[in-house]
Amino acid sequence: MHQSNERCGIAMITATLSKWGNSSAIRIPNQLLKRLDLEVGAEIEIWMTADNELLLRPKTKPEESNEELRNHLKTLLSKVKQDTRHEEIDFGTEGNELL
Numbered sequence: 001m002h003q004s005n006e007r008c009g010i011a012m013i014t015a016t017l018s019k020w021g022n023s024s025a026i027r028i029p030n031q032l033l034k035r036l037d038l039e040v041g042a043e044i045e046i047w048m049t050a051d052n053e054l055l056l057r058p059k060t061k062p063e064e065s066n067e068e069l070r071n072h073l074k075t076l077l078s079k080v081k082q083d084t085r086h087e088e089i090d091f092g093t094e095g096n097e098l099l
Contacts, residue, residue: 028056 015026033039036058043059 013029013032015028017024017026019025028038038044038058045057045059047055047057049055
């Protein structure tokens with residue numbers, strides 16, 4: 001495994017496809033795992049592009065990746081008081097909005 005040229009500002013590393021049981025495997029260097037904040041056991045999505053290139057992408061779970069936003073929304077909504085709420089306002093439609 002050795003480092004190669006940089007493409008679009010992203011480090012590219014050459015790796016060798018190895019046998020692992022009845023499957024094949026590619027080893028990912030620790031420096032990349034640390035940079036991506038990944039640990040052994042993390043799920044990785046494998047995509048094949050139209051150009052027959054492989055793209056490896058860490059899988060994120062929506063409920064985990066949005067947890068901070070959900071907590072922030074809950075905090076904001078908890079500050080809404082009954083006396084400051086108003087009825088829905090109909091602004092009408094203009095153009096091709098979906099209803």
